Amino acid sequence: MVLARATKLHKTYSLGKTKVNVLRGVNLDVQQGEMLAITGASGCGKSTLLHILGALDKPDQGTVSLGGEDLFAASTWRRDAIRNKDVGFVFQFYHLLPEFNVLENVLMPRLVGTSMTKWFASSRSARAKAAEILDTVGLKDRLKHRPKELSGGERQRVAIARAIMNEPRFLLADEPTGNLDAKMGKGIMECLRGLNRNGQTIVLVTHDPNIANQADRQVRLVDGRIEA
């Protein structure tokens, strides 16, 4: 069953006076429960595609549907809600909030999606859940640490924990091991594979064939199109 479908995606960037056509009619289906790796040379538009799939960026042309709902035909509010509830992101540079501790960073998606009154009713269970996720990614002793007190691998685990806090249908990982050494990268991939085995749909972008080989399926982006 198709979870997400990208149809004829086009995206152009301006670099000074020159225009770069990053995506030139990308078509892509992501099946429910699969782990899909998007590979390609550096600068070929992998990350752009991933961002558009997660509604972090908008295409110049084309559509993206998630569970049958067109992301870019929806209202801004709806798109924000989809990003909160249905999509989880893991970035190459972790992108944790430095003022908040590990537990608070993981709780952030829940905080964003909950009103003040609901939060007071549900904060205990949310905290318990965040602690449980952090336990599964091996960080149960680091709840009160600030991001700067963690190693790169640990930060990325926090980012993964945050991404799955709201149990999204769709987990997007942009070079999740790109900033880590081989050992730490391996740990992160094990973590992602574990999630995938439990039914989590994952799309990851990587230029590393070893990482890509661990996915169920690979597609390669060449010249702004998916290579057949």
Next chain:
Amino acid sequence: MYKLFLTFRYLISKWVAVFSILSVWLCVAMVLIVFSVMDGFLDNIKQHSRGLLGDIIIDNSTLQGFPYYEEFSAYLKEKMPEEIDVVTPVIYSYGILREPVSSFTKPVRIVAIDFDSYCAVNNFRESLYYDRYYPDTTSLGLVQQPVAGIDMKGNSILPERLEAAHREYLKNRDEDKVDHTDIAEPDYRSPHGVGGFEQHFGLPGYEGNPLPGIIIGTDVVFSRDRNGVYNRNILDRGAEIVLTILPLTSRGTIAENPIPVAMRNIDDSRTKVYEIDKICVYVDFKLFQEYLSMGPLERVDGSFTEPRASQLLVSLKDGKDYNKALPKIEEVWNEFLGTLAGNVTRYEADLLSGVGVDTWETRQQAFIQAVEKEKVLVTILFGIISVVAIVLIGVVFYMIVLQKTRDIGIIKSLGATSVGVAMIFIMYGAIIGVIGGILGILTGTTVVANINEIQSWLAAFNPSLQVWSPEVYTFDRIPSVVKPSVIAAVFLMAVLTSTLGALVPAMKAAWVWPVKTLRYE
């Protein structure tokens, strides 16, 4: 929920927030202090400048004055019995005051009043010095000089009437009304200025010829020391002084040679409006009407001229609005003129035609407006300084937004809405405004409440820091009024401007597509 969470975390984790709060704090305190002092100054001016006028003033602004004032007073009371309380006539003229012992002379403005009704129309009685400590012993009739004596125990005593008055004062003494410019409160054992007992060992009493009393504007004769206290030793109560006057006819010509009138200094008046206190002396109306040739004078044909007054002061009954009464009184005046038609001489008609009716506020407007304009000017100046504070807050927020651009992208990637992100920074601004505003109001009101003590402290530290010198200003203390409306307005402005300062950066933060801030580390 995340909005509050992020706002508070940013507040406590960013030093720059402390600087924003500090700038709002100082701005609010500064504006409040300046406003309170200016308001106090203005209120004092208004209150005291009204003090010597009635609610309504009727005059023709000439030295000759106008006739038929008695008839009009009666007519006005008859026509508006519900509104009119007291009407009193006043004569203004000019003269030269001379003290025989030291022979100092000064030009003075003579204000001839009917003491009792004048005191009923305004707060003149409250401005009197001796009358405060020896109540009801001041009058403008014929008086002798009171002198102290020594009793059997060796204490100085005053004539019984003054002793009784002082006992009355001590019984009803109101600490709040003690005037700090007076030499420590006079007790009857050291009756400063009341006679000289060393010359009169024995019984107290009165001496000298009975002469008409005169009340002198305090600043006409006396000066203040550094502490703002008047030195009254140079002119005793009851001492003889000479007022030389120049009578005018109704045509405005000089009626006769200057007349020196020997009088006794019965009291001095400090209305706290320097322009009044430095020049005015108060004398009996009837007596000076005659001296100034404004009473009835016999014409060659045996008839008499109409007595004249320079001004009528009207006080209204409690609760009556002088602005509403004004047109009615004008109407009654015109009616009154109608009743006189044909029965007045040409000169009288001229004098009557110039008579106008005003409220005390309009009359003092030039003076009050000057202070009001100063207030506006100061408000504008401080408004500009406040704009600087807004810009500062704007810059601080802009810096925070720049610093937090990546965080904004992260929060948006987690599903935060643009409005939600904007709200974080707007709330941040508002909270800074609220905290800075509260601190500023606490500081401002504390400083204003203790402004005189602070000044004394500063002056003790370094005398050149005494900005409000009682030698210079007619008010002894720095006046200040903290109005709740001003507090509310300043607080609202603080919150509003801080929020406004945060608004532009907040909008910038909110309108970013998350990917733009997340693409690169």
